Amino acid sequence: QVQLVESGGGLVQAGASLRLSCAASGRTLENYGIGWFRQAPGKEREFVAAITWSGSSTNYGDSVKGRFTISRDNAKNTVYLQMNSLKPEDTAVYFCAANSIRNLATSRVGAYNLWGQGTQVTVSS
Numbered sequence: 001q002v003q004l005v006e007s008g009g010g011l012v013q014a015g016a017s018l019r020l021s022c023a024a025s026g027r028t029l030e031n032y033g034i035g036w037f038r039q040a041p042g043k044e045r046e047f048v049a050a051i052t053w054s055g056s057s058t059n060y061g062d063s064v065k066g067r068f069t070i071s072r073d074n075a076k077n078t079v080y081l082q083m084n085s086l087k088p089e090d091t092a093v094y095f096c097a098a099n100s101i102r103n104l105a106t107s108r109v110g111a112y113n114l115w116g117q118g119t120q121v122t123v124s125s
Contacts, residue, residue: 002027002114004096009119014088020081020119022096029053029072033104034079035112036070038092038121045109048094049081053102061107063089086123093118 008020022034035050049070050059058070064083072079079096097112104111 002029002032002098004098004114004116006094006096006116006119009094009121011122011124012086014086014123014125016086016123017082017084018086018121020083020094020096020121022079022081022116024077024098028074029077029079029098030074031102032098032100032114033102033106034070034072035097035099035106036079036081036094037097037109038090038094039118040092043092045095046092047107047109050105050107051079052105057103057105059105059107083121086121088123088125091122093120 036048039045047061069082095118098114
């Protein structure tokens with residue numbers, strides 16, 4: 001069973017950048033499509049980005065297109081989320097998740113059956 005651990009969150013000012021990492025242990029991440037989601041207090045979990053096992057296909061939520069980039073390094077068993085031009089509305093707990101359909105970069109929460117514990121991102125104005 002793969003376990004996912006997010007890191008890289010923090011407190012930054014608007015306009016800054018952060019890179020989140022999602023590291024896997026237990027099994028190779030190569031078997032999974034990976035997604036990033038976020039959840040702000042009082043709001044539903046929101047799709048951020050997803051990537052297929054090879055990295056050949058990606059998918060982004062409308063609110064982050066052009067600012068965020070998802071990538072992966074299967075040799076390091078890690079998926080990244082580069083976040084640029086951060087806005088206060090990006091403040092949330094960010095989760096990575098794995099789905100067992102390798103070629104799927106879906107925005108659907110229900111497609112993911114493995115989740116990390118999350119990392120807090122706070123963007124001040």
